[in-house]
Amino acid sequence: MDRVSASGRTLADLDADSLAHTAGFLSLRDVTNLAMTCKPLRNFAYSDAVWSRLFAEHWPHQSLFPGASGAREQYIGRHTALHQMKFNDPLKVFFFTYPIPHSHIMLDRNDILLAQGSIAQRLRLDPLDSNISACETLRAHGSRITCMRLFPIIGTSLFRNEMQNEENVLVTSSLDRTIRLWSKGRSQRCFKGHSGPVTALADKLLGEGGSKVLASGGEDCTVRLWSVSSSGKHHPLILTYHGHERTLSFLSVAWHKASLLVSISRDSKVRVWDTAASSSSSSSCVGSTSLPSTPVAMRCHDTLCYVAAGSHVTAIDLRTMRKAFTAAVHNPKMYSFDMLPSKWLICTGGKDKAMLWDIRKCQESPKCVAELDSNSTVTLLHMDPYKVVTGGPSDYHVNVWETGTGVLANSLDCRVPGETGTVNGVTALAVDGCRIVTGGCAEELGHLFFRDFSNCSIPVSLPDFQSSASRFWEPHDVSDN
Incomplete structure (x- = not known):
């Protein structure tokens, strides 16, 4: 957006009514870009009038809380809570594919992609009727x-x-x-x-x-x-x-x-x-x-290659092929690994817990900043700026942890309806924003459980989870500074 018009006037010269009218045509990205132009426009872009409209457009069935924090803070708070899956009423879809374990699951917009043995499938979800609208079997x-x-x-x-x-x-x-x-x-x-x-x-x-x-x-x-x-x-x-x-x-x-x-x-x-x-x-x-x-996993970032093998995550400088530093030591053995470079964090999954590590503190010696307890070997890991998701083959729960605090945000029971006894654990999972799909957790192989937290309204009882916060966590260690 060009701030300077042909007459030499800028957007900051417009009166409040004109700016308010203009804001009605701006998307969320436009508003955030406007906030980075100059201080007067940032103040306007942060105003309650702008964010109240964005909140109503994004969640038409939800209301802002009067007297609470500003509209922008409430928008960001709800957006964060949804991505951390801190709710009890997600959209749920159960379905059965073939009686074969799921080896791979992926989410691509409204599609679920999965592999079972030699068969691949593309399942299309219809968000309106909460069902599978199309299915492609790839043989x-x-x-x-x-x-x-x-x-x-x-x-x-x-x-x-x-x-x-x-x-x-x-x-x-x-x-x-x-x-x-x-x-x-x-x-x-x-x-x-x-x-x-x-x-x-x-x-x-x-x-x-x-x-x-x-x-x-x-x-x-x-x-x-x-x-x-x-x-x-x-x-x-x-x-x-x-x-x-x-x-x-x-x-x-x-x-x-x-x-x-x-x-x-x-x-x-x-x-x-x-x-x-x-x-x-x-x-x-x-x-x-x-x-x-x-080797357990490998990821490249910048000029480094992070290799998880045995009980260590080692960073290799690709310019010299020398070991730059040891990023993690997860004894006695690692089963999974993921990383979030934007937060300077990596995560390793072990026999009974996952561990978060601050990459910036690995130059001297690896430092664990959070221990995420689990009832199963953590073979499945997902990390994004909002959450860490852990799961394994001997537990029918998938745990969701706050990336920024190490607090347990939710524990999702992935059993299909009617399963109450001993069942298989999670064989595969995929996470995309507010959506998660898990495979397994049933006596009969081939069951999938899809959850979408995009429009939830009933929050989990957060005090129940506060005791699960890691005593090792130091919030300032993973700031965005």
């Missing part, structure tokens, strides 16, 4: 699906005429040695080239502009690059990298250079490949190192 793999990814490929030549309304394309790998790209309920591309099961897909696409490259790794100890922009006339396999001696576990694209691909195998050998450097696989490896123990 093409001949063996178990090992990895699922969603990639924004709409800007490339791939599917240019076939998918005008889809922002993401589902990509799956399998033990059948193939990789498939799915659209409109069917397999649009099948990549063949690995001589063994495909065990890993990169977390992002390599390349710039319309030329996108997908990286995969397999039991044949190779990393392969595939063009997702090639037509059916050309073989999509671009390069094959050799050098690993064991099955590939994880692939991650570096943040500071989009052409760098980091790979790690089951023997914890780490290699970095410059996919833009050369067509020769031998000269494309620009660095390598090794770590003890079997």
Whole structure:
């Protein structure tokens, strides 16, 4: 928005009535952008009149509390509480798929994507009638699906005429040695080239502009690059990298250079490949190192690669391939790992608890800032700016913790109606904002439980959870300063 008009006047020169009228056309993003222009407009953007309208538009069936804090503070408070799932009345949908354990679950807008054995499904939720409005069963793999990814490929030549309304394309790998790209309920591309099961897909696409490259790794100890922009006339396999001696576990694209691909195998050998450097696989490896123990997870941020293996999370500087620092020590063993760089936090899941660590305090020695107790081995972790979600295979509860305080915000019973006895725990989960879907927690395999907290009105009894706050937590340690 241009503050200066042709006559030299600015928005700050408008009278209050004109500004109030203008505010009626502004979205939430417009209001926040307006607040960053200058002090007079910030004061106006923070006014109760503006935020009362935004509150009413976002939650038409809720009311502001008179005499309480300002409208902006109430808007932010409710928005935060919804994302932390601090309510007892979410929209609930139970449904049954196939009697096979869920190995992967993902949320993509109103779609639930899941994998069971060799079968993938896309379920579309209708928010109006709280039911499944459409279901696509994706059958093409001949063996178990090992990895699922969603990639924004709409800007490339791939599917240019076939998918005008889809922002993401589902990509799956399998033990059948193939990789498939799915659209409109069917397999649009099948990549063949690995001589063994495909065990890993990169977390992002390599390349710039319309030329996108997908990286995969397999039991044949190779990393392969595939063009997702090639037509059916050309073989999509671009390069094959050799050098690993064991099955590939994880692939991650570096943040500071989009052409760098980091790979790690089951023997914890780490290699970095410059996919833009050369067509020769031998000269494309620009660095390598090794770590003890079997890898659990790997994430890149900035110039560092964080590898969770055994009981340690180690940060590797990708410019030198030297260990920068040890970010966490979770004894005796880690089962899961996630990170939130914007809050300088990482989280590790262990046998009976998850632990939060402040990355800024790892230069000297790892410092645990919160212990999140659990009744199960924490094999499932999700982190976002509002919450940490933990779950595991021997507990039918999923716990939601405040990211900023370490306090237990809610404990969700994930059993399907009628289940009261001993049941299986959570086999898979996916979280997206105010929504969560869990698999398992029933005597019969194949049940899913979807919750949406977007329009809740009955808060949980917060005092019941205050005793669960970690005694180690120091709120000032994770400030945004």
